[in-house]
Amino acid sequence: MPSPQIDIHHVAKLARLALTEEEAAHYQQQLTRIxxxxxxxxxxxxxxxxxxxxxPIFDVIRPDQDRPGFEQNEALSNAPRRAMDQFQIPKVIE
Structure with a gap:
């Protein structure tokens, strides 16, 4: 299937390029080859x-299994600050 002829001056105008006739002929050949x-x-x-x-991509997931989680005291053991058995964080929104 042959490539359609490209109006290189129209393309140059769209790209806001000022081409000489020599440059236009050179780019015409390049675009035709591309x-x-x-x-x-x-x-x-x-x-x-x-x-x-x-x-093909397949989801590789393990089956859900019940397992023990952290107790509340254990989860809060490394918290720098606590407030009413919760993490206390600095105010973000003023």
């Missing part, structure tokens, strides 16, 4: 299924 490569790459992906990842 779009040719993109067309070639897109021909490889025509039959590919869309996916978010290259490899």
């Amino acid at each position: 779009l040719g490569h993109i067309d070639q790459l897109s021909s490889y992906t025509l039959d590919a299924e869309p996916s978010a990842h290259a490899m």
Whole structure:
């Protein structure tokens, strides 16, 4: 599938670039080659299924199991300050 012809002066205007005719011809060739490569790459992906990842991803999780947690005194044992059996923290909002 051939690449469409690019209006390099329109692209330069959108990018607010002032190009000489020599620069425009040079960039025209480069953009045409780039779009040719993109067309070639897109021909490889025509039959590919869309996916978010290259490899399938599965959640690897362990089953939930009950286990003992901290008692209140044990959880508060390292608290620098306590207030009514809770952590006391400095006031954040004035």
